Amino acid sequence: MxxxxxxxxxxxxxxxxxxxxxxxxxxxxxxxxxxxxxxxxxxxxxxxxxxxxxxxxxxxxxxxxxxxxxxxxxxxxxxxxxxxxxxxxxxxxxxFPDLSVAENLFMGRQPRKSAHRIDRAAMYEHSELLFQRLGVHLDPRRFARGxxxxxxxxxxxxxxxxxxxxxxxxxxxxxxxxxxxxxxxxxxxxxxxxxxxxxxxxxxxxxxxxxxxxxxxxxxxxxxxxxxxxxxxxxxxxxxxxxGREVAELFPKTPAPIGDTVLRVEGLHSTGKFHDVSFEVRAGEIVGIAGLVGAGRSEIARAVFGVDGYDSGSVHLHGEAVPMRDPQASIKAGMAFVPEDRRLQGLVTESSIARNIASVLRRGLARAGFLSPRSELRAADAWAQRLQVKTHALDMPATTMSGGNQQKVVLAKWLATEPSLLIVDEPTRGIDVGTKAEVHRLLSDLAGQGMAVVMISSELAEVLGMADRVLVVCEGRITADIDRDRATPETVMRAATQTHRPEAGA
Ligand SMILES: Nc1ncnc2c1ncn2[C@@H]1O[C@H](COP(=O)(O)OP(=O)(O)OP(=O)(O)O)[C@@H](O)[C@H]1O
Ligand SMILES: [Mg+2]
Incomplete structure (x- = not known):
């Protein structure tokens, strides 16, 4: 240098x-x-x-x-x-989940009144000033948990x-x-x-x-x-x-024949989170879910898969009712869910990469009972290669992988279950430009083979490039259902900021 x-x-x-x-x-x-x-x-x-x-x-x-x-x-x-x-x-x-927002902010340097007493009022006021500067509304008194x-x-x-x-x-x-x-x-x-x-x-x-x-x-x-x-x-x-080579940033979805309805969500409601959510996803279709952060997209996905419960409504997969809050049943029925927070929900970081990839597979194949370490490695290896997981050995603990490679392992682990419905929350977050197009190509291929895909993404270009249909969520409601041909940054953003009044079509 x-x-x-x-x-x-x-x-x-x-x-x-x-x-x-x-x-x-x-x-x-x-x-x-x-x-x-x-x-x-x-x-x-x-x-x-x-x-x-x-x-x-x-x-x-x-x-x-x-x-x-x-x-x-x-x-x-x-x-x-x-x-x-x-x-x-x-x-x-x-x-620290059990400390308040303000305590997290001022960890180790809390404003003091006299002697040792922490000046809470000052701490909350400082916090609020900081949030104002960032233009966000957060309660400094609440716990960080959740x-x-x-x-x-x-x-x-x-x-x-x-x-x-x-x-x-x-x-x-x-x-x-x-x-x-x-x-x-x-x-x-x-x-x-x-x-x-x-x-x-x-x-x-x-x-x-x-x-x-x-x-x-x-x-x-x-x-x-x-x-x-x-x-x-x-x-x-x-x-x-x-x-060291040329790469396309986005891989547009190739058209696939659209088959029967795989997922039907009807009138799903969870007070304070989402309201009257109804939509269908058919085989071969990629349905994009767009919206601002906090609009309720992840909450809807978590309820459909069964991580969270809901107050009313129903979820059907291939015409069969999917029980509420029972992820195991959802996996057995053929659903896979790649969550937004991979670290907490998707990846068992202490265990080896191969184990991480195979763990869901193993659960899905519960009836077969047993996966030998060799078949476990084989299953993991195929997907790890496909997603270009960069590690020296698949038996390394997943904690030592780079952020982006951890994401890929979580994706690989769910794809190994060969689901008929795949729900992915931010599939390419933290994934580099070379692999991003590969993830898109993969989702497109899977849809081409008849998988139904629900893709939540905050990246408009990704949604517009990949989705056959775009559902836009705003304040917990679906405010638009837009066909690929009519989905533009303008139509999506308009619906994403359209508070209250739900609207059919768009
Ligand atoms: N604590 C550790 N033990 C073993 N290997 C590690 C450790 N931390 C990082 N590595 C390895 O060092 C390499 C570089 O990782 P690093 O996290 O710096 O990548 P990065 O450029 O930040 O990638 P990303 O874009 O995915 O976040 C990777 O091969 C990773 O597996
Ligand atoms: Mg990194």
Whole structure:
């Protein structure tokens, strides 16, 4: 790398880090200037989060240069990094569920009244001011338990911006956010930049990088590849640097013959969550569910699959009633559900990758009774390869995988059950550009083979590219059912923001 400019806040060069047999970083590097927003991009497993964790004091590097504000540093704890003026928003929120929102925000630095008494009023007021700045409505007094991922991420963001930091690193902060929330986060990020702070932004969404960042550094296979001004590069150039080949970002669904009704949902109602939800999904059809974060899309999916209950209404699969709140029965009947929060609901992270992929398969085949470790590995392997899960061994614990690769394992595990109805909540969240098209192709192929697919996605381009029909959810109601030919960003967004009055057709 060339000589760093004198004012660079952060300089990493030829940084190495291995975990056992895995070389996570062979030559990681980035140079971040004050008053700029710097994108860090690379495929799943490229080493981005590992680099960030070295800066944050979570991991110590094995070798290479690490300079912060003109000094050589070597943090041995996250407290070191924090004290030096570095804040990090991690890929996975790390809140304490049994503490209040405000306590999570001010963990370890609560405002005090006298002696040791915590000044709760001041804490709540500070929290509210922070949320105002982010333009969100969150009650600082409520427990963190049960908050949506988007809300958890907002608390992490509020926590990071409330610290007086010289460097703010955001590792895929927008993965759980959509639309308005992303815009607000960007406004705050720009304000911090204009105050002269340095920001690092990791994302797999190119439109965000081009909208927000000044500079972009690309990593591949644990090594630094290139740094460029965002204004002087293009998506294609970045992608080529990331993967060393040309890739299409989206794979449009290929037309498939539409068969009989597979799923019929009638008048589903759950007080405070969703109301009068009715729709059908037929074999070979991909039905997209669009809407703003918090509109109730995931809640509907969870009720249909049986993770949550509902107050009234019914769910039928192939004409048979599906019992309420009985996921095992749903799996037996042929349903699969890839949830939004993979870490909590989808992945048994301590057990091996092969076991994770095979676990659902095993449950589905309960009558066969037993899956030998060999057939387990075989089943896992086929899907892991198809989704390009990047690991050295399938018998590694899933916790050590990169964020995007964990997503792929969860997807693989459910696909291995060969369901007749697949419900996927944010199927490509956190998945890199190279594999995204592969996931789309896979969903399209599965529909082509007669599977019925329900796909919830906050990415409009993904919904418009993949769905035969788009259901739009707003405030817990289906406000539109739009055919592929008539689905445009405008028709979908209009319905997504159309509060109250449900409307047939669109
Ligand atoms: N604690 C660990 N133990 C073993 N291997 C690890 C550990 N942490 C990371 N790795 C490995 O290091 C490599 C880089 O992972 P990292 O999480 O840095 O990727 P990433 O670029 O952030 O990917 P993503 O876009 O999927 O989040 C991966 O192969 C991962 O499996
Ligand atoms: Mg990562």
């Amino acid at each position: 060339s000589e760093p400019a004198p004012e660079a806040v952060l300089v990493l060069d030829e940084v190495r880090k291995t975990f056992g047999a895995t070389a996570a970083l062979t030559s990681g590097g980035i140079t971040v200037e004050a008053g700029s927003i710097h994108a860090l991009v690379g495929e799943n497993g490229a080493g981005k989060s590992t680099l960030v964790k070295i800066v944050a004091g979570v991991h110590r590097r094995d070798g290479g240069t690490f300079r912060f504000q003109g000094r050589d540093v070597d943090f041995t704890s996250t407290a070191d990094a924090k004290a030096a003026g570095i804040a990090v928003i991690y890929q996975e929120p790390t809140l 908050l949506s991922i988007a809300d958890q991420q907002i608390i992490e963001i509020a926590k990071a911006i409330s610290l007086d930091t010289a460097l703010l690193i955001m590792d895929e902060p927008t993965a759980a956010l959509s639309g308005v929330e992303v815009d607000r986060l960007f406004a705050v990020a720009r304000a911090l930049r204009d105050e002269g702070r340095a920001l690092v932004f990791i994302s797999h969404r190119f439109e965000e990088i081009f909208a927000l960042c000044d500079t972009v550094t690309v990593m591949r296979d644990g090594a630094y590849v290139a740094t460029q001004a965002v204004a002087e590069t293009s998506r294609d150039e970045i992608v080529a640097q990331m993967v």
